[in-house]
Amino acid sequence: MATLLHLDASARPGRSDIDSHGSHSRRLSAHFVEQWRQTRPDDRILYRDVGQHPPRPVSGEWIHAAFTKPATREPWMYDALTESDTLVDELLEADLIVAGVPMYNFGVPAGFKAYIDNIVRVGRTFGFDRSRQGLPYWPMLTDMHKRLVVLGSRGDYGYEPGERMAHANHVEPHIRTVFGYLGIEDVHGIAVEYDEFGDERLQNSLAQAERDIEALVAELAEKLDSARRISDPA
Template identity: 75%
Template sequence: MATLLHIDASSRPGRSGDQPHGSHTRRLTARFVERWQTARPDDRIVYRDVGRHPPSPVTGEWIHAAFTKPAQREPWMHETLAASDALVDELLAADIIVAGVPMYNFGVPAGFKAYIDNIVRVGRTFGFDRSRPGLPYWPMLSDMRKRLVILGARGDYGYAAGERMAHANHVEPHLRTVFGYLGIDDVYAIAVEYDEFADQRLRASLGRAERRIEELTGELAKSLETAVC
């Protein structure tokens, strides 16, 4: 049995196609999870909505607590890090992370940035030692064989590598950097475009994304079966 961590980051409630002004990324993550449950009904699904219930931003107290060695932490430090610890525990337990991350002003939504800041944790998801030869930091999740699926949505079009707006895409490249820093390098990205145009191009983009999700869920489910065998 595997664990799938399902994260939604859109500020929009509901799903496009079901509700007026619903979220495309919520629609895509729901489609992925539905297909996954069909292929692997015994797997555990953990849900986290950082769009409607964002984690608290990192504060000076948080930084002080996180960079204090666990054995030396005072009670208030453990309390300060409790929510972050819960998010890290979810990430560590997950085999597949499916994140619906729309593009807001060329980057990730604030709730998802707060999520990132809470899971990038010294001693838990990355290591740091000033005396270490070479680089003083290293990823701690490299041997866990986790896969990250980024399901996005963009108002304009042409944000893929080599296209007209690729230089302004700070979503997928940012997430590949952050999760790669932790040791999660197996990353897949699917995105809907043309939302601001709301015409046939948007409908076609949604169709392509949903077809690719069906293919990807099959590929990943099969790869897990092969790994077990």
């Protein structure tokens, strides 16, 4: 049995296939999870809605607490890190992270940025040692073989590498950089475009994204099953 962590970051509360003003990224992430449940019904699903319930932004107290060694932390420091610890624990439990992340002003929504800031934790998801030769920091999740799927939505079009708006896409590149820093480098991305146009191109993009999700679910489920067979040949 594997664990899937399902994240949603849209400010819109509904799904565009159910609600008239619902979120496309929520629609895509839900479609992925629904397909996954059909393929692997025994897997555990964790859910975190950072769009409707964003984590608290990092504060000066948070930074002080996070960079104080656990053995010397005062009680208030543990309180300051409680929410962050919960988010990190969920990330560590997950074999697969599926994140619905729309593009807001060329970047990630504020709630997802707050989530990122809470899971990038010295001593828990990355290591740091000033005396270490070369780079003083290193990823701590590399050997956990986690996979990340980013399911996005964009108002305009042409944000893929080599296309007309690729230079303005600070969503997937940012997410890949952050999670790669932690040691999660197996990253897949699917996004809907043309939302601002609302015409046939949007509908075609949604339909293609859902087909791509179904193919990706089959691919990742097979990889997971293959890895299990190798680790447990009996």
